[in-house]
Each structure stands twice: as C-alpha cells, then as structure tokens.
Amino acid sequence: MPEILKADRDNSEETVLSRAAEILTAGGVIAYPTETFYGLGADATNEQAIKKIYNLKGRNFHNPISVIIDCREKLYPLVSEVPASALKLMKAFWPGALTIVFKASAGVSPLLTAGTGKIGIRISSHPAARALAARLGHPVTATSANLSHAPECSAADEVVKQIGDKLDAIVDLGNTAGGRGSTIIDVTSNPPKILREGVIDHHSIERHINI
Numbered sequence: 001m002p003e004i005l006k007a008d009r010d011n012s013e014e015t016v017l018s019r020a021a022e023i024l025t026a027g028g029v030i031a032y033p034t035e036t037f038y039g040l041g042a043d044a045t046n047e048q049a050i051k052k053i054y055n056l057k058g059r060n061f062h063n064p065i066s067v068i069i070d071c072r073e074k075l076y077p078l079v080s081e082v083p084a085s086a087l088k089l090m091k092a093f094w095p096g097a098l099t100i101v102f103k104a105s106a107g108v109s110p111l112l113t114a115g116t117g118k119i120g121i122r123i124s125s126h127p128a129a130r131a132l133a134a135r136l137g138h139p140v141t142a143t144s145a146n147l148s149h150a151p152e153c154s155a156a157d158e159v160v161k162q163i164g165d166k167l168d169a170i171v172d173l174g175n176t177a178g179g180r181g182s183t184i185i186d187v188t189s190n191p192p193k194i195l196r197e198g199v200i201d202h203h204s205i206e207r208h209i210n211i
Contacts, residue, residue, distance in 0.1 A: 002031075002167040004156070013173065017128060020171050021135035028168035029053060031145040031159045033176045034068070035097050035126040036199060037152040038159050044139035050111040053141055056166045058148045065112050066099050066120030066184075067139035070130040078119055078139065080105050085209045086187040092208045095125040097199035099142075101186040112141075118188055128173050144181065154178035185211075 005020055007013040020030055020041075027049045030041045040056070042049035044067045054061055069075060072090065075082070079102035086100055104112070104119035113119055122142065124130055133140045144152045145159045153159045156172035164170065183198040183205070191211045194202055205211060 002160070002164050003169040004172055005030075005169050006156075006172040013128065016171060016173070017131050017135055020132055020169060023169050024049075024132070024136050024140065027052075029056060029166075030169045030171060031153075031156070031163075031167055032129060032132055032140075032171040033126055033173050034124050034129045034142065034182075035177060036181050037154050037176055037178060038145040038156065038170075039068070039129070039140075039142045040145045041132065042141045043136060044112060044141050045109070047109050047111055050109060050141065053143060054111075056163060057143065057146070059143070060148075061111070062114050064114040064116060064118065064120060066122065066142045067112065068122055068124045068129050068133050068142040069139050070123065070134040072123065074133070074139065075102075075121060078105055078108055078121060079103060083187050083190075083192075085190075085192050088208045089185065089187070089192075089205070090123075093200060093204075094123040095130065096122070097125065097182040098122055099182045099184045101184060101188060101195065103188050118186070120184060122182060126176075128171065132171070152178070152181065 005016040099120045099122045154176045180198040183200040184196040
C-alpha cells in the first residue's frame with residue numbers, strides 16, 4: 001500500500017507536501033490533487049520516474065504527458081518559443097485549468113513529448129499542486145491518476161482502489177472538483193487549436209484569442 005500523506009492534527013499540509021517532494025526527488029511516483037482530478041506526479045526531469053508513469057497507467061509511449069509548474073518563470077527553460085497567443089492565454093487563465101501545448105526546448109525529455117517535439121504545461125490553480133512543484137524545484141507530471149481508459153479520480157480513496165498498490169504515496173487533501181479535465185490548446189499552430197475542451201470552454205478562449 002502507498003504511504004498516505006494526509007494533513008491532520010499531527011501533520012500540517014506543509015509537512016505533507018515536504019514529504020511528498022522528498023519522494024519525488026528520490027524518483028518516486030505519487031498521486032496528488034489538482035483543480036480538476038487527482039494527478040500522477042513524478043519528477044518530469046527524471047526519465048526513470050517518467051517511465052514508471054507509463055508502466056503504471058498502462059499508457060502508450062506515443063501519448064504525451066503534460067506537466068505542472070509553479071510560476072511563469074519556470075516555463076521558459078521548457079519551451080523554444082512563446083507565441084503572442086500563449087501570452088494572452090497565460091494572462092487570462094493561469095493559474096487555472098488550461099494546459100497550453102508549446103514547442104518543447106531541446107532539454108525536455110522525449111518521453112514527455114512522445115516524440116512530437118511539443119510539451120503541455122499549466123500552472124495549476126490548486127495551491128498544493130503549485131507548492132509541490134515549487135518544493136521539488138522541477139516540473140511535476142500531471143497526467144490523471146488512473147489506469148488508461150478508466151475513470152479519473154476526484155478522491156484519494158478512488159485512487160487507492162484503482163492504482164494504490166503501484167504508488168509510493170498519495171497526498172490526500174480531500175476531494176477535487178471533478179467534472180471535466182483541463183482544457184488543452186496547442187499554440188504551435190496559427191491559429192491555435194483546441195485539442196480538448198474541458199473546464200474552460202472555447203467561447204472563453206475565443207474572447208482572448210482568435211481560433
């Protein structure tokens with residue numbers, strides 16, 4: 001069973017997140033809450049840890065894995081360019097449930113891009129997700145904490161039932177919003193293309209950029 005990291009009388013949220021960051025630093029895989037569902041977290045600069053994510057989910061290596069960063073400054077080492085459309089979207093929707101797909105920099109693992117040369121990135125509006133990335137000091141993988149083609153999980157006990165025996169830890173900070181996942185938009189094309197409509201609908205995006 002995974003280590004259950006839960007804020008309570010004996011452990012503050014700070015303590016929980018620090019322990020989770022230690023596990024990530026050591027190459028472990030955790031589940032943690034985001035503004036939509038629980039995500040699978042690994043150090044996105046550690047290829048062995050990324051491989052664990054694919055194996056754990058039963059995920060095809062041709063399917064990219066997006067990441068969460070804690071602040072905009074962390075974006076620039078990961079991407080080769082930031083189009084004007086991306087700047088407008090970041091200003092409007094970050095932190096939030098918008099994953100923006102950029103051209104990846106040379107230093108980004110092809111395991112994250114699945115050989116596409118593109119990387120999906122967001123700054124989560126969930127404070128714990130951002131804090132986890134900040135404590136780790138690297139981007140954190142943000143694929144949903146479930147088996148491929150299985151339902152996403154909005155509660156820690158749902159994660160335990162699906163994949164608990166495969167995880168090093170679960171950061172249990174209560175239920176997430178559920179419903180729909182993050183919206184994914186690719187800004188490497190002109191006009192940008194919505195790849196998945198999630199929490200943020202296309203009308204909201206159209207108010208800020210032409211698509």
